[in-house]
Amino acid sequence: MSLADFVIFLLVVVGLCWFIHLCRTFTSNGRHKPPPGPIGLPLIGSLHMLGKHPHRTLYKMSQKYGPIMSLRLGLIPTIVVSSPAAAELVLKTHDAVFANRPKVQFSDSKTMAFSEFGGYWRSVRKFCNMELLSPTKIDSMAGLRKEELGFVVEWLKNAAGSGQVVNVSEKVARLIEDMTCRMLLGKSRDERFNLTEVLNEMTKATGAFNVADFIPFLAPLDLQGLVRKAQVTGKALDKILETIIDEHEEEAREGYKKLDKDFVDVLLSLKNNPPSIHEQLAKNIDRSNIKAIILDIIFGSVETSITAIEWIMTELMRHKRLVHSFDWELPFGMSPDELDMDETFGLSLPRTKHLLAIPKIRQC
Numbered sequence: 001m002s003l004a005d006f007v008i009f010l011l012v013v014v015g016l017c018w019f020i021h022l023c024r025t026f027t028s029n030g031r032h033k034p035p036p037g038p039i040g041l042p043l044i045g046s047l048h049m050l051g052k053h054p055h056r057t058l059y060k061m062s063q064k065y066g067p068i069m070s071l072r073l074g075l076i077p078t079i080v081v082s083s084p085a086a087a088e089l090v091l092k093t094h095d096a097v098f099a100n101r102p103k104v105q106f107s108d109s110k111t112m113a114f115s116e117f118g119g120y121w122r123s124v125r126k127f128c129n130m131e132l133l134s135p136t137k138i139d140s141m142a143g144l145r146k147e148e149l150g151f152v153v154e155w156l157k158n159a160a161g162s163g164q165v166v167n168v169s170e171k172v173a174r175l176i177e178d179m180t181c182r183m184l185l186g187k188s189r190d191e192r193f194n195l196t197e198v199l200n201e202m203t204k205a206t207g208a209f210n211v212a213d214f215i216p217f218l219a220p221l222d223l224q225g226l227v228r229k230a231q232v233t234g235k236a237l238d239k240i241l242e243t244i245i246d247e248h249e250e251e252a253r254e255g256y257k258k259l260d261k262d263f264v265d266v267l268l269s270l271k272n273n274p275p276s277i278h279e280q281l282a283k284n285i286d287r288s289n290i291k292a293i294i295l296d297i298i299f300g301s302v303e304t305s306i307t308a309i310e311w312i313m314t315e316l317m318r319h320k321r322l323v324h325s326f327d328w329e330l331p332f333g334m335s336p337d338e339l340d341m342d343e344t345f346g347l348s349l350p351r352t353k354h355l356l357a358i359p360k361i362r363q364c
């Protein structure tokens with residue numbers, strides 16, 4: 001078959017599919033009728049309408065089609081909810097029905113993020129909550145976070161003193177990586193590998209808009225080269241995880257010299273010495289699950305925290321007027337020393353006095 005024949009064949013198939021789709025849309029009885037939404041084009045559906053800022057486009061579309069709308073992204077039927085009441089229906093009332101994430105090309109079913117809603121997901125979640133994210137664990141590691149933050153503040157003070165230009169994004173990224181490594185792996189960032197950079201590369205490959213997620217039969221062609229990129233970065237990441245696990249296993253064999261076991265130690269102990277509370281997870285765990293769970297936490301915490309801090313600081317700089325045109329007063333004649341600025345706010349303990357500042361227009 002020549003290329004021209006192939007293109008004609010493809011156009012006929014696509015046209016036919018669209019015709020069938022249109023017929024189905026207009027003839028479906030009420031029971032299976034999808035919520036209102038744009039009809040879309042053959043093959044790509046409404047992908048071309050999303051534009052540079054899909055969240056804004058979807059908001060505009062929802063103004064036209066309502067708080068529960070349907071559209072096709074490529075070949076994938078998609079429902080968009082955009083009001084508090086509709087969100088409550090999906091995330092609360094029927095949360096078990098919607099709990100699974102869609103299967104995309106790079107989803108790893110051993111991670112908590114992409115495993116199916118069920119026994120395995122529940123047991124991994126319970127493990128992470130108890131062994132890393134419980135208020136007691138979080139509080140027990142407050143000292144090390146404060147210490148890491150102290151190093152950065154001191155460094156920034158010195159840099160400011162000598163008029164040095166500082167790349168704050170870089171500094172924040174290193175701080176988050178240091179904190180995460182100490183909390184998970186029991187030691188600061190390992191200079192042998194640049195974890196943030198590898199994570200960044202992985203996020204670029206796996207988080208990019210991937211046409212194969214919307215038109216799955218194109219997946220084998222790897223049109224955007226994402227699979228190749230993910231494989232290269234995946235190997236680098238795997239090497240880091242293998243090193244981390246090997247070193248923890250060696251430490252366990254030699255007898256721990258440290259007082260507290262870190263998250264990876266506890267995770268590894270599931271294989272040989274599982275506590276009864278994590279019996280269920282211990283039955284289903286091997287080296288690849290262990291790597292997937294470590295990745296869950298590293299991926300979940302590092303990029304998100306860096307992005308959130310960068311975004312907040314950028315917004316503060318973009319709205320300099322707020323800082324320069326107002327004096328900020330504390331309520332009830334409070335002095336700044338009385339403010340409880342401890343990080344535990346929002347995590348486990350309530351603040352003794354709320355962080356509240358009153359803007360007063362500056363008189364020049």
Ligand code: HEM
Pocket residue numbers: 112113114125296297300301302304305308
């Ligand atoms: C500013 C920081 C963070 C933001 C904005 C953020 C945001 C999110 C969002 C939107 C989800 C999806 C929730 C859902 O689909 O129901 C999520 C899930 C998740 N996050 Fe975070 N997160 C942050 C920090 C963290 C940290 C510090 C950790 C780990 C210590 C973490 C670990 C995870 C994990 C493991 C999941 C998957 C949970 C599951 O599927 O059951 N995140 N995060």
